[in-house]
Amino acid sequence: MQFFSDQELWNRVTNNDSAAFAILFGQYWEEMFSLAWRRTGDEDHAKDIVQNIFIRCWEYRQEITVTDSLAPYLMTALKYSVIRHIYQSAKKGLAPLPLSVYDIPEEEKSFLQDWEEFQHVQQLIQQEVLNMPNRMQEVFRLHREQQLPVKAIALRLSISEQTVKNTLHNAITRLRTRLKSVDATWVLFI
Template sequence: MDRNILNDAALWQQVKRGDTASFSCLFERYWEEMFSMAYRRLADEATAKDFVQNIFIHAWENRQQITVEDKLSPYLFTALKYSVIRHIYREAKQGTTDLPLSVYSLPDETEQRKQDHYEFDTLKEKVQWEIAAMPDKMREVFILSYEKELSVREIALRLSLSEQTVKNQVHNALKRLRLRLQSQSVYLPFIL
């Protein structure tokens, strides 16, 4: 079977059955364009490659939850966009780069992309609201892990908890977020 002549939806049906050759075909179909987009935004070849690779890894791991009606590109490029925005905000928070005056001032923005940023910001607000609604200890552990980026060991030492308790709290917090934000859960890894 010549996979190159199949459309994305047909290939994705094979991917859902665990067909790595069909997944490789989709990877080859979109890799270069995604890398180019990531590199234009990040100006760092290694980081751009990592971003694209991580999106494909995430797509493979979540292939059963991803629906492809026509093309896989909307999922891939939306995930890439959210990853880049998250990266820019993190670097700005750490003081390693300046945050653009607005996410809309990023290069090559179109009206659709502005709408996507609005949707991203709305989802981010929902995530923040859900984090604020967590039980105190869970919220504290989760914030130290995801916002402060401390290791399990560092959190355990700081809060006088066992490392297993920290792992459990982070796991339960993520499970809670996925459950409460089910319709957007495919994009959560790119926001958190």
């Protein structure tokens, strides 16, 4: 079985390749559904929420650019969709509104606005990665961009696995600290 990155699959999706879209759907459906079901407590609504996210992905496939992974964007779209569902259910009197939702702005964020925010945060992350010390930058890129496991990074760089773990922890802490002013939702995906 051949492995394709999200970026490769998305490039095929933008060329109307429904088979590539089906692969992405298969990769992310279960996790997204599980999260939505846990948050909504309703299996049918959870399925609808996830299905609608994928429908919007297909509809806007020409406007969306995937440079690495689709996962952070899908999970953020899921979060906003679940929040909208909970908020709308509470407005209709179908369910109580959790306290955490009171802090969410009422206006709905559109699909493309979410994507633009995500792209902006990705640019900020890339800028901050460039400001990291060389070794930290190298370890971070090998892990996040090339998706190498800790053991492979340690072997490649001739350093201990613990050094790789410490460096990754420091890099992620640094990014989160430097990006505190950015919407916290996005920073969770670092």
